[in-house]
Structures are given as C-alpha cells and as structure tokens.
Amino acid sequence: MKQEYAISHWPDSKEILGKLKTLANELPLYQINRSKMAEYLEKFETKFAASKQLVEKAKERIPGGVQHNLAFNYPFPLAIAKADGAYLYDVSGNRFIDFLQAGGPTVLGSNYKPVRDKVMELINESGPVTGLFHEYEYHLADLIHSHIPSVELFRSLASGTEGCMAAIRAARCFTDKKFIIKVGGAYHGWSDQMVFAMRIPGLGTLDSHGIPEGCYTYMQEFYPNDIEGLEKLLKENESKGGTAAVIVEPLGPESGTRPVHYDFNAKVRELCNKYNTLLIFDEVVTAFRIGLGGAQGYFGVKPDLTVFGKCVSGGYPAAGGVGGRREIMETFAAGIQGLKKRAMVGGTLSANPLSCAAGYFAIKAIEETQAHKKAGKAGDKLTKGLQEIFKRYDLPFIAFNHGSICHMETGAAMLMELTNPKIFDQVGKRRKVMEELGAALMVEGIITLAGSRIYTSMADTDDVIDDALDRFDRVFKYFEPVQEK
Ligand SMILES: Cc1ncc(COP(=O)(O)O)c(C=O)c1O
Structure with a gap:
C-alpha cells in the first residue's frame, strides 16, 4: 500500500550514490562568493546580536554554550524563543522557516496546538510524572502495534540512544550470541558501543575518543549496500560466538544520506534468517514520518x-523506545527474576504520562490529518525546486529526498571516502562550505539541519515552500568554485 506512505517515488539510489561519490571526491569545491559571505557574516552579527549575547553568557556554565549538537551553528548558535507550525522565532523576534523540525519529530509542524492542548490537560491532571503506571503507556503501545504489527510489545525509554542500547542488549540476551553488525556511517546514538563507524563508513574506532577499545570487541561494520560484505561477516562470526543482530537504518546511514537500494532491507532480512540472527530496524527517524507503518511498512x-x-x-521529551517480537521483548521484564535471563533496562522518567500521552495524541493526529503525506509532498516540491536552482546556476550540488526527509549536498563532507588521499585536508574545508551555507540561509530566514538536511512538516504549505525556494535562490546564486592558491 505505497500510497499510504510519504515517499511518492523511490529515488534512483545507484545514480545518486554515483553522483555523491563524484561530488565529494572528484569535483572542485564550490563556496559562497567571499565578499558576499563577509556581508552575510556581518548581517548575522547584527541581526542575531541578542542570541550571541545569551550564548556567550551560557558558555560560562554550558560546554560550548549549547546543550545539543543540532544547535551548534556557525558562527554562533541562535537562541529560539517561539515555535509555531512552519516557523521558529528567535529572541529578537526574527522569523525563520523551520526545516530543522527539532531534528525530525514534528511531522505535524512545531508546537501543534491540538496535541499541546491534550498534553496541557494531562499535565494539569496527573503532572508530567508519577513513577507509577499510567493508562497512556498502554494506549501508546497499543496504537504503535495497530500501525506496526511487528511491535507485539513495546518498552518506552527516554531516547533513541537508549532504544538502540536496549535493542542490542535484548538481542544478545535472547540469542546468546555476541556480535552486533551495523552499517558504516550510520548513527545509532552515542552509547559506548554505537559510537563505532559513525558518520563515515570504514571509520571503525577512529572517531571514538574517550571509549576503551574493548567496548568494540563484538561490534562490526559493513559498507552501505554491501550485502556480500555482510554475509562474509555473518559466516565468519558463526565460529566465533555468532551474530546476535544486524542493525540498520532502513533508508540508509544518516537517514538515507547514503541511500540504500530498494531491495537492501529485504536482502538483509534473508541473510538474518539464513544465519539465525535478529534484524533490528532503527526507525528513530522513519517511524511515523515515512508513514504510520514506518519504513518497515513501506518496504x-x-x-x-x-x-x-x-x-x-x-516532539515532547522523552522520545525513545524499542518494540518487537513478544519472546524477545519479554527479556525486558523488570524486577527481581530469580535466575531467569533478562536484559536490564531502566530509567526514572521512562514511560511517563507526559511522553506517552504526547506520543499517543501526536500519532493519532498524524493519522487523522495524514500529516506524513502532506509533509512528503512538501519535501518533493522543495527537492524539485532545489534541483532547478542547482541547474539554473550550473552547480554540481545534489538534492534528493525520501518524502519529508530531504538531502541537500554541497560540501558533502560526510560523503568523502576514507580511501580518498585528500580526506584529511578536505574534510574541514568541505564542512566549512556547509556551515557557511547554514549561516547564509539563517540570514535569509531559513533554518536547516547543518546546512545539508531538511525535514519538512505538514505545516509546509505550497506558499511556505515557494517562499523558501526564493530564499534558497538568493544564496545559491552566489556560489562559485573555490580558487586554489
Ligand atoms: C537513526 C537514529 N538513531 C538513533 C538516534 C539517537 O536518538 P536520540 O537523539 O533520541 O538519542 C538518532 C538521532 O538523531 C538517529 O537519527
């Protein structure tokens, strides 16, 4: 039932991957014209002076001045005071089209009133947390099951990071096997074992500062789309303690930044069956955004x-959980279990009334409004418009989307390959191009995720997207090749 999903067409992953490889590793780098960029930075300083002042103060008490990676914007973070539908407003009242959407959760648009009203009602009644069971814990689990039948049981947790930690623990507990295989370049949160081969395939432990190597003894990676590489690992592991699970983001690493081929997930499923290994889908981004059935329903x-x-x-805290087959999920049974095997999980505020009711009413609202489809349509329109802009100005950049998850590759720092001898010289320069683009777009009134990812929402009407495209155009017309000295 593809019509129920936000993805109107599956982008040609082979073609996109080929273009991305060329853009990141072979083509000259493009950047915003130097005098235009200086002008943007000057405007940034004056327009957002109040944010700067607040962040400078925050630096005295908060590392880097902000608490979240998404907020680390160049040249300094913005302090946001108001969120409403398609828009964010900073502390000085500057309005931005919000293509960050809090990093993905708000398919309905920011601060959606009907959900907020329900949440307020609940807080007035029970407060945000009691420590005891609340009926919305059941309502949420049941609603998830009704849309995603593979989730026979659901355990609420506080974040996607915790969900991934819990999933691999349950997999090992249930199978009595050791290895966990992930796709290189995928982000599954920041736990010790998962900060492995993150961002760039083949990275292994290179980026894992502050984590002892021993944490990775049973972690392995394979290259995106490399089904043969996956089978090789599964086969080798059989004599070494076996593979407990393969964990994938179903659109490809980093929410499809390196898109998988359409049949990738089915092939991974086949291999997991063949080697008696569990398959974990990390649907932190895709569930309810791609469609109510998640990416698993789509594929x-x-x-x-x-x-x-x-x-x-x-879009309310705390956002996390894991669900699946009853007999695996039952390893999560809490409390004293005698000698029964169990996967220990916990969390004082996990499964609180606030998060569960907010999730329940938001998913119900997505169902009623078909928000995912509207957001997907906005993503299609925006992507098409960006592609036209790149053509108009003869830029080698790439825009593609899976519904409301849009990718806009310019500096393409994360798409460099470790085999590229220039990687260490280039990666910083490429990141700078993306940071500058993010800053210029903010001056023009658009917020993206790190100048390369865009999440659309139901609030992005045709008018919002047309307005956004005019603003993108104003920035992209100033891109030119970097003159190497
Ligand atoms: C695919 C994926 N998995 C896990 C996580 C971690 O989730 P959280 O930030 O809630 O810990 C993220 C966060 O962006 C994600 O994109």
Whole structure:
C-alpha cells in the first residue's frame, strides 16, 4: 500500500550514490562568493546580536554554550524563543522557516496546538510524572502495534540512544550470541558501543575518543549496500560466538544520506534468517514520518526489533523506545527474576504520562490529518525546486529526498571516502562550505539541519515552500568554485 506512505517515488539510489561519490571526491569545491559571505557574516552579527549575547553568557556554565549538537551553528548558535507550525522565532523576534523540525519529530509542524492542548490537560491532571503506571503507556503501545504489527510489545525509554542500547542488549540476551553488525556511517546514538563507524563508513574506532577499545570487541561494520560484505561477516562470526543482530537504518546511514537500494532491507532480512540472527530496524527517524507503518511498512520487511525515538513522543521529551517480537521483548521484564535471563533496562522518567500521552495524541493526529503525506509532498516540491536552482546556476550540488526527509549536498563532507588521499585536508574545508551555507540561509530566514538536511512538516504549505525556494535562490546564486592558491 505505497500510497499510504510519504515517499511518492523511490529515488534512483545507484545514480545518486554515483553522483555523491563524484561530488565529494572528484569535483572542485564550490563556496559562497567571499565578499558576499563577509556581508552575510556581518548581517548575522547584527541581526542575531541578542542570541550571541545569551550564548556567550551560557558558555560560562554550558560546554560550548549549547546543550545539543543540532544547535551548534556557525558562527554562533541562535537562541529560539517561539515555535509555531512552519516557523521558529528567535529572541529578537526574527522569523525563520523551520526545516530543522527539532531534528525530525514534528511531522505535524512545531508546537501543534491540538496535541499541546491534550498534553496541557494531562499535565494539569496527573503532572508530567508519577513513577507509577499510567493508562497512556498502554494506549501508546497499543496504537504503535495497530500501525506496526511487528511491535507485539513495546518498552518506552527516554531516547533513541537508549532504544538502540536496549535493542542490542535484548538481542544478545535472547540469542546468546555476541556480535552486533551495523552499517558504516550510520548513527545509532552515542552509547559506548554505537559510537563505532559513525558518520563515515570504514571509520571503525577512529572517531571514538574517550571509549576503551574493548567496548568494540563484538561490534562490526559493513559498507552501505554491501550485502556480500555482510554475509562474509555473518559466516565468519558463526565460529566465533555468532551474530546476535544486524542493525540498520532502513533508508540508509544518516537517514538515507547514503541511500540504500530498494531491495537492501529485504536482502538483509534473508541473510538474518539464513544465519539465525535478529534484524533490528532503527526507525528513530522513519517511524511515523515515512508513514504510520514506518519504513518497515513501506518496504514490506518485518524486523525482529524496532527502535523508536523522535516522533514516538510527538516532539515532547522523552522520545525513545524499542518494540518487537513478544519472546524477545519479554527479556525486558523488570524486577527481581530469580535466575531467569533478562536484559536490564531502566530509567526514572521512562514511560511517563507526559511522553506517552504526547506520543499517543501526536500519532493519532498524524493519522487523522495524514500529516506524513502532506509533509512528503512538501519535501518533493522543495527537492524539485532545489534541483532547478542547482541547474539554473550550473552547480554540481545534489538534492534528493525520501518524502519529508530531504538531502541537500554541497560540501558533502560526510560523503568523502576514507580511501580518498585528500580526506584529511578536505574534510574541514568541505564542512566549512556547509556551515557557511547554514549561516547564509539563517540570514535569509531559513533554518536547516547543518546546512545539508531538511525535514519538512505538514505545516509546509505550497506558499511556505515557494517562499523558501526564493530564499534558497538568493544564496545559491552566489556560489562559485573555490580558487586554489
Ligand atoms: C537513526 C537514529 N538513531 C538513533 C538516534 C539517537 O536518538 P536520540 O537523539 O533520541 O538519542 C538518532 C538521532 O538523531 C538517529 O537519527
């Protein structure tokens, strides 16, 4: 039932991957014209002076002045005071089109009133947390099951990071096997074992500062789309303690930044069956954004466990959980279990009334409004418009989307390959191009995720997208090749 999903067409992953490889590793780098960029930075300083003042103060008490990676914008973070639908407003009242959407959770648009009203009602009644069972814990789990039948049981947690930690623990507990295989370049949160081969495939432990190597003894990676590489690992592991689970983001690493081929997930499922290994889908980004059935509904592939985050609490904290086959999920039984095997999970504020009710009413609202489809349509329109802009100015940049998850590759720092001898010289320069683009777009009134990812929402009407495209155009017309000295 593809019409129920936000993805109107599956982008040609082979063609996109080929173009991305060329853009990141072979073509000259483009950047915003130097005098125009100086002008943007000057405007940034004056227009956002109040934010700067606040962040400078915050630096005295908060590392880097902000608490979240998404907020680390160049040249300094913005302090946001108001969120409403398609828009964010900073502390000085500057309005921005919000293509960050809090990193993905708000398919309905920011601060959606009907959900907020329900949440307020609940807080007035029970407060945000009691420590005891609340009926919305059941309502949320049941609603998830009704849309995603593979989730026979659901355990609420506080974040996607916790969901991934819990999923691999349950997989090991249930299978009595050791290895966890992930796709290189994928982000599954920041736990010790998962900060492995993050961002760039082949990275292994290179980026894992502050984590002892021993944490990775049973972690392995394979290259995106490399089914043969995956089978090789599965086969080798059989004599070494076996593979407990393969964990994938179903659109490809980093929410499809390196898109997978359409049949990738089905092939991984086949291999997991062949080697008696569990399949974990990390649907932190995709569940309820791609469609109510998640990416697994779109692809028609049933994982053993699914990790949730973001949309599962409708943009309210705390957003996380794991669900799946009853007999695996039952390893999460809490309390004293005698000698019964169990996967220990916990969290004082996990499964609180606030998060569960917010998730329940947000998912219900997505169902009623078909928000995912509207957001997907906005993503299609925006992507098409960006492609036209790149053509108009003869830029080698790439825009593609999976519904409301849009990718806009310019500096393409994360798409460089480790085999590229220039990687260490280039990666910083490429990141700078993306940071500058993010800053210029903010001056023009648009907020993106790190100048390369865009999440659209139901609030992005045709008018909002047309307005946004005019603003993108104003920036992209100033891009030119970097003159190497
Ligand atoms: C695919 C994926 N998995 C896990 C996580 C971690 O979720 P959280 O930030 O809630 O810990 C993220 C966060 O962006 C994600 O994109």
